[in-house]
Amino acid sequence: MYAFEIEKPTTLADALAALKEEDAQALAGGQTLIPSLKARLAMPSKLVSLAGIEEIKGICTADDGRLCIGGGTTHGAIAREAADRFPGLAGLAAKIGDPAVRNRGTIGGSLANNDPSACYPSAALACGATIVTDRREIAAGEFFLGLFETALEEGELITEVRFEVPEASNYQKFEQPASRFPLVGVFVARYADRGGVGVTGASEGGVFRWNEAEEALASNWSADALEGLSVPADGMIEDLHGTPEYRAHLVKVMTQRAVAAAG
Incomplete structure (x- = not known):
């Protein structure tokens, strides 16, 4: 140091x-x-x-039904306190790192850093979340700009993240055993009029929505709806853990598992 x-x-x-x-x-x-x-x-x-700022911690349900999570809320708190209201997100938080990481790391810090293998960005995209800062509100689709890049300006802080809670949701990740980061992680969310699929860990461009899968799931929420689909290997990460083709294959596999688990 x-x-x-x-x-x-x-x-x-x-x-x-x-x-x-x-x-x-x-x-x-x-x-x-x-x-x-x-x-x-x-x-x-x-x-x-930011650890001592209580006003950016906690979870509540807004009048419009959205789940509002303070930017300073830890992964462990989300895993415990969102379990009844948003089990898909609580399950995601429970799979992050180990107990030490879950009791220190925060949702705001994770989203602001936008690591290409971070878990929360996939949920934010799949659910169309709103990232609230001390200055404005940013739609998730406009927030993530690339690897470690976001729409945040200098000195701007995430104070809250607002989720429209889906009817069903699930997060599945294929872990790299040493780091517990996902080689591929997929969050799926089912709403009355649409399906959401957010993918992390796979692309050189960072987190992304699998639009083709969303369209298929909107009319048929089942793993079978994805059978004829595939994700192009172009632009997928290649490293010692896997080829682009391997990661592209994992995207489909993990999406099918998440849909099946969401029910």
Whole structure:
């Protein structure tokens, strides 16, 4: 590590003020940033911890029925507290990392970092979630711009994520055993008039919606509806864990499993 200052505000207003200082960076759960600091991949002179800001934590149901999750809510809290209201998302959160990661990492930090293998972006896209910041509301389809890229501006913080809760949903991921990140992860969501399919871990462009599968599932919510479909291997990630063709195949397999599990 190296020398840096750390500030621990207890209000959102104080955090935003601190982030206006030169070379200040927000610290949510730290599950990505701290390893980056250790490897010198990031070297801010000041960290602004969001851990003590209670106003961006918690889960509630809005008047319009949407589930509203504070950006500072941990994966563990979502796994426990959303189990009855949104079991698909709770199941996703329960599969992230290990207990230490789940009790530190936050949904806001995960979405803001937009790791190509992060789990939440697939759910946000599949459900058409709204990402709320201290300045505006951003539709999930406009939020994710590419690997580690989002629509967030300098100093902008995610304060809440709003989900339209589906009638049925499920998340399936094919894990890389050492990291527990998905080689491919798929979140499916069934609504009265549409189906949502969000895919993470597979594409060089980051998280994406499998539109062809969504169209098929809208009229026939079953794993069989995907039988004649395939995902092009072009643009899929190639690394020591698998070829583009392998990942393209996994997208279909994991989507079918998720649809079957969602019921």
